[in-house]
Structures are given as C-alpha cells and as structure tokens.
Amino acid sequence: MASTFTDSKSTLMERARAQMVSELGQVPWTARQKVALTCRVLFDHGHDSGLAGQITARAEQPGTFYTQRLGLGFDEITEDNLLLVDEDLRVLDGSGMANPANRFHAWIYRARPDVQCIVHTHPFHVAALSMLEVPLRVSQMDIAPLYDDCAFLPDWPGVPVGNEEGEIITAALGDKKAVLLAHHGHVVAGASVEEACSLAVLIERGAALQLAAMAAGTIAELPERLAREAHDWTLTAKRSKANFAYYARRALTGHPDAINQ
Template sequence: MTYSTDPLSTLLHDLVHAFQILAMDGQGSGISGHLTARLPGARTFWSIPYGYGFEEATADELIESDFDLRTVTGTLPCNPTLNIHTEIYEARPEVCCILHTHSEASLTLGIVGSNLEPVTQSGALFYEDIVLFDEFDGIVLDKKEGANIASWLGSNRAILLRNHGSVVVGASVAETTIAATVLEFAARVQLSAMAVGTPKLLPAAEIRQTKAFLQRPDVIDLRWKLLVRQARRHNPQFSAERTSK
C-alpha cells in the first residue's frame, strides 16, 4: 500500500478509510453521525455531505466546509449540526479529526450517567482523558451549544454526552478512529461487567504505563494499518482516491 506525500491527499485518503472502518464497527448512526478532519491549523474541514451515511463515503463524495458550515469545495450541503466540531476546532488547535456518533455502548453509558472506568487494558487509552457531559441540549444547531460541549471536553480525548452519544478527538484521523473503536469496545465490556457485578478497577500505575504504550506512534501506526486492511477487505469496492473531473 502506497501513500501520497501531499498532506491533503493523505488526509482525504485516511478520512475515507476512517468512514469505512467506523461503518464496519457499527458507528455510522445513519445520517446522524459525523466525522470530520482538517489539515493542521486550517479553518476549513472535510466531511461527507449532509444526508450521507459513513458506508457511502468515497474520496469524490467528500466536501470541504468553513466554520460557518458553508461548502467551499463541492456542491452538496454540510451537516447543520457540525457546530460541535467547529467549536472544538476553535478551542483545540492541535485537534485535526473529530468523531461524533451515537454508537450503542457509549450512548448507553451516558444514559445511565456513568463515565468510562479503567476496567479494560485497551480502555486505558482514556484514563483521566474522558468526561461525562451530564446535560442534554437537544440537537446542536448553533455555536453556543457547540461551545458548551467544547468547554466540557476541555483538553480531554473524549466526552460522553448524556442521552446523546460521544465525541472523540485526536491529532490525526488514525488516532481518532482507533480511539473511537476502543471506546465502544471498552464501554460494551464495562456495561456487561456492571450487569453481573461490580467492575474491578485497574491499578493507577499500571494503567498509566499501559496508556503510554498505547499512545506510542509505532503502536498507533500498526493498529491503523490493520484497520485499513480490514476495511478494504470488508468493502473492496470503495474508492479512497479522488478522480479528476
């Protein structure tokens, strides 16, 4: 597998694969989930058009939008609820990819008012790095509501939105996508444990050591490449490259 050295081409290539990976993981949420990515420091971002599902993403379908949710590259409209993303991008210059989804396990944790606890090895990725937003603001249609969520997120990797879903952020498409799959798995395991007893928490020192390992660039790279291979086997028909028109 070869990758372009052009930053934008690489970003779009990774973004299309991320849509396919998350669809395969059951995180598409119909037309209600949203995944966006931007180049470092950019005040525009890339996503699929409003009304599209994750599994429909191809490089040619991606659109570029500004922070007022106006399409600047492409012809189709941007999702009107992406103020969550724009306000996080405003507050977090280092963030280059954001996922908001209503995946079942993460949603369920928020519904019962529980945050993700350090009970799984892979879930160590979120140790002291995830918060619970214990409010429900309805559909996020303006910047004020998006800014409120961004404020609650703070410097963390993720936030559970009560009765709503989750938001996961990262410095790259790979980092965000991996974290999203881990969050859903860890939430599912925690819910299963809560159903039969009291989950035992991992020791703080050991979980910090585990988190440091999971955040290593070489580990992220290997996990990302595996997810990409799995997505391409799962849906060999999709195109990750833009065509000239």
C-alpha cells in the same frame, strides 16, 4: 544466546519504543482518503446510526476541514464525495451540504490546536451507556488509551446545531481525548485521523465491556500508576498509525470503492 533476560522493564520498554519508531511505517493515504476510510472502518465497527454522526479532519488551509455530505451514510463515503467546508459550514469544494451539527467541531478546533480530527458518533453500546448518565470506566488493558482521557457531559444540551452546544461540548471535553455525552453519544478529538479512528473504535468497545461488567457485578478500579503506564504505552502516534492501517486494510477488503487506488 538470549541477552535481555536481566534487563529492567523500563529498559525493555524504551528499546521497544525506539524499535517501533524505526520499524512501523507511515500510512500511505491522503487526509481525504483517511477520512473516507475512517467512515468505512467505523461503519464496520457498528458506529452507523442512520445519518447521525460526523467525522471531520483539518484541511490544508486554516479554518477549513473535510467532512461527509449530509444524506450519505458512513458506508457510502468516498474520498470523492467528501466536502471541504469552512467554519461557517460553507462548502468550498464538493456538492451538497454538511451536517449542521458540524458547528461544534469548529468550536473544538478553535479551542484545541492539537486536535486534527474529530469523530462524533452514536454507536449502540456508547448510546446505551449514555442513557445511564454514568461516565466511561476504564478498567481493562485494551481500553487503556482512554484512561483518565475521557471526560463526561452529564447534562444533555439538545440537538448540537447551535453555538451554545459548541461552547458546552468544548468545555466538557477540556484537554481530554474524548467525552461521553449523556443521552447522546461520544466525541473523540484526535491528534491525527489515525488516532481519532482508533480511539473511536476503543470507546465503543469500552462501553460494551462496561455494560457487561456492570451487569455481572462491581467494576474494580485499575491501579493508577499501572493504568497511566498502560495509557502512555498504548497511546502513541506510531501505535495509532499501525492500528489505523490494520483497520483500513480490513475495511478496503469489503469497501474497495472508498478510495481511488
């Protein structure tokens, strides 16, 4: 006999949250493996743009992070060819050089101790939206994790290899999870690799939905209370880990070389 049909929504949500904590397991991969898998996941979701874009994650020692080697595409990244670099982009482990644009990542890490992983890519729909100089509009439930959590930088600062761009992008990001960069792409700053990967997938989907909706008519706003409820419900560590695990399993089907299994 059913016993929950008279429970309030808040009671059901709290029960589900507790169940997700106990039932959704941990992802089994190391930090290096998760970065390599994120590269493959985002390649499969259309985030490749030649050699443009960087993915970094804090490493074990303060002031160091993992990133891909300049000259390799996202579909070529493995846990073995990732670099370990310091804030000056000196290579501490691995061969080759890091993308000089990684400099602004170090600025974000310094300003945001809560950030563990940064994704910067130029996916097609995000790049197209950036050309219109309009912010991301979150008006559909799937994109709720980015509701009021995606900033906008309206002025393109040019190639982001200087300290000036580090300051500008970090200031524009503020305390948000993401920022859309006009005439450029996006930056996602995640509390984990899993969260950053999941939000990067979502921001490209959100841009595609927005462009389609703008072509058809006027985008209607979400009710703020319900949108914030959806944001908080969907943007949790357990959900990010579950999302990432799904994306990674799919990526490994097509890219078994990404990690040493």
